[in-house]
Amino acid sequence: MKAILPLFIFIDACGWEIIKDDAFCNTMAPNRRRLDSVFGYSSACVPSILSGRWPEAHRNWCYFVYDPKHSPFRFLKPYAWLPKAITSRRIVRRWLSKLVKVQLKFRGYFDLYNIPFKHISLFDFTEKKSPLRPRGMNCGANIFDFLEESEIAYHVSNPARSETENLDAMLQELKAGRIDFGFVYWPDLDGLLHREGNQSPDISPKLRGYEARLRQLLDAAQEQYAEVRLYVFSDHGMANCDTLLDLKRSIDQLPLRMGQDYVVVYDSTMARFWFFNERARRLLTERLRETPDGAIVPDAELERLHCLFPDRYFGELIFLLREGVLLVPSHMGERPIRAMHGYHPEEKHSYAALLTNQPNLPDDVTAIPDIYRLMVRDALLARDRNGSQGESEWRCGRRVSPNRGTPELAGASSARLGVPGIECERL
Amino acid sequence: MDINRQNGTLSVTGLRELNSANAHSFRSAVATALSHDLQAIEIDLSQTQTVDGAGLGALVSLYETATAHRDPDGLRLRLTNPSPPVQQMIELARLHHLFEIAPQAGSLEGTRPQ
Numbered sequence: 001m002k003a004i005l006p007l008f009i010f011i012d013a014c015g016w017e018i019i020k021d022d023a024f025c026n027t028m029a030p031n032r033r034r035l036d037s038v039f040g041y042s043s044a045c046v047p048s049i050l051s052g053r054w055p056e057a058h059r060n061w062c063y064f065v066y067d068p069k070h071s072p073f074r075f076l077k078p079y080a081w082l083p084k085a086i087t088s089r090r091i092v093r094r095w096l097s098k099l100v101k102v103q104l105k106f107r108g109y110f111d112l113y114n115i116p117f118k119h120i121s122l123f124d125f126t127e128k129k130s131p132l133r134p135r136g137m138n139c140g141a142n143i144f145d146f147l148e149e150s151e152i153a154y155h156v157s158n159p160a161r162s163e164t165e166n167l168d169a170m171l172q173e174l175k176a177g178r179i180d181f182g183f184v185y186w187p188d189l190d191g192l193l194h195r196e197g198n199q200s201p202d203i204s205p206k207l208r209g210y211e212a213r214l215r216q217l218l219d220a221a222q223e224q225y226a227e228v229r230l231y232v233f234s235d236h237g238m239a240n241c242d243t244l245l246d247l248k249r250s251i252d253q254l255p256l257r258m259g260q261d262y263v264v265v266y267d268s269t270m271a272r273f274w275f276f277n278e279r280a281r282r283l284l285t286e287r288l289r290e291t292p293d294g295a296i297v298p299d300a301e302l303e304r305l306h307c308l309f310p311d312r313y314f315g316e317l318i319f320l321l322r323e324g325v326l327l328v329p330s331h332m333g334e335r336p337i338r339a340m341h342g343y344h345p346e347e348k349h350s351y352a353a354l355l356t357n358q359p360n361l362p363d364d365v366t367a368i369p370d371i372y373r374l375m376v377r378d379a380l381l382a383r384d385r386n387g388s389q390g391e392s393e394w395r396c397g398r399r400v401s402p403n404r405g406t407p408e409l410a411g412a413s414s415a416r417l418g419v420p421g422i423e424c425e426r427l
Numbered sequence: 428m429d430i431n432r433q434n435g436t437l438s439v440t441g442l443r444e445l446n447s448a449n450a451h452s453f454r455s456a457v458a459t460a461l462s463h464d465l466q467a468i469e470i471d472l473s474q475t476q477t478v479d480g481a482g483l484g485a486l487v488s489l490y491e492t493a494t495a496h497r498d499p500d501g502l503r504l505r506l507t508n509p510s511p512p513v514q515q516m517i518e519l520a521r522l523h524h525l526f527e528i529a530p531q532a533g534s535l536e537g538t539r540p541q
Contacts, residue, residue, distance in 0.1 A: 141519065150484075372521070373521040376521055377525070380486075381484065381487045381488055382484075384451075387451075
């Protein structure tokens, strides 16, 4: 029997407000804490958890950025003649997204969303790699780089598989007692909340289902490990959207031309602008200041939220909506959705949650990037106490020789990983 | 590797490497010298050329052993004078949240656990 298994369970969107009045995991993980989220969407939150750093450092923030020079989407420009009635259909977009992802060899999550083909060649996509894999960050290391460099046997969910497939895969690893670190990712609650809102009667059954799975995992782990350190956590919460804002129509009424005077990405809860002349900057800024239900985020606030990028790569001006307001239409969708996240991290429904069976959660674990610290600490402890050094190890279900990193990391100095300013993508 | 105790401080010096070759013997030797009346543990890394995952694991394990059943604030754990590559490993593993990192042995300056 091995000594310790750190088991980290990531339930997307299982925010503090979702579970604070629910007995979720009370018997398995009774110690719970509200955590600050990270400003942005899952594209910012997940990399922050996995790297222990904030967007300003890892540079995974919002998916689409104005960067025509490096846009991989130029080949889609001919599709601009297709009628919007076809190209805005979700099923068409999903089908095209799959084709584009294969063609461009993107390894992370990818969706064309609702970016019009007329403008898509203005944009680059910033998550070409999967943060749930080694070398998956735009800048620096993530937990999987660390585990590989430290020769710690681990298993991580494959986001291309279903939740139940990933559960079964983890159960197999636990029953074999092969790993010293486990990471499970379950995204389905996020989808449910987006569709049905945070008061849906389906939430409680979903949580009970997760509890049953967690019990399965714990039981399997306790057969092979003397101590299972269980952590159940989320990246953000979910707010119901009861107000819709057509910012695009308001902006389109200005005597300015998209692509020539300015460029904007309409995310669901924010709009990010790049300006090509002072007149555009002035007119757009004035219009945004007059717009109800949102505000321009000052640089000082972006800095406080660790989302100020000196090169303005993700936008020169960020307009953020108050919680509960949704941009419709946006580049993320043509039609409304019941609930959304991506508001200011201090809005009520933005907070994430951490639940654990560990009685002594450090006081300085206050925000989702701090989860990385728990992962590293417990993985190192498991490596030491499980005495797996010198044995063949398993990583991601495949056997590798000890004392050898992944091919991509071979020869790389582990001391270089995670150091700000090195080994970054072009971003 | 030398382990000395003086005035409530356990000092570890002469550690040339902290890796899979010696991590267990390092941890066992220091753990054997632990006692409840210790006020500080100081590990001098000035001669340490390499640290790997096994070495970092030994440090975390030592931290857990030393702080078990006692208030971590009542015990100072310091890693002194790490070389830049070793310090980068320590920072990558976020051990600066567990240990105080001091640039020179005996110096009171340095980073407190955050």
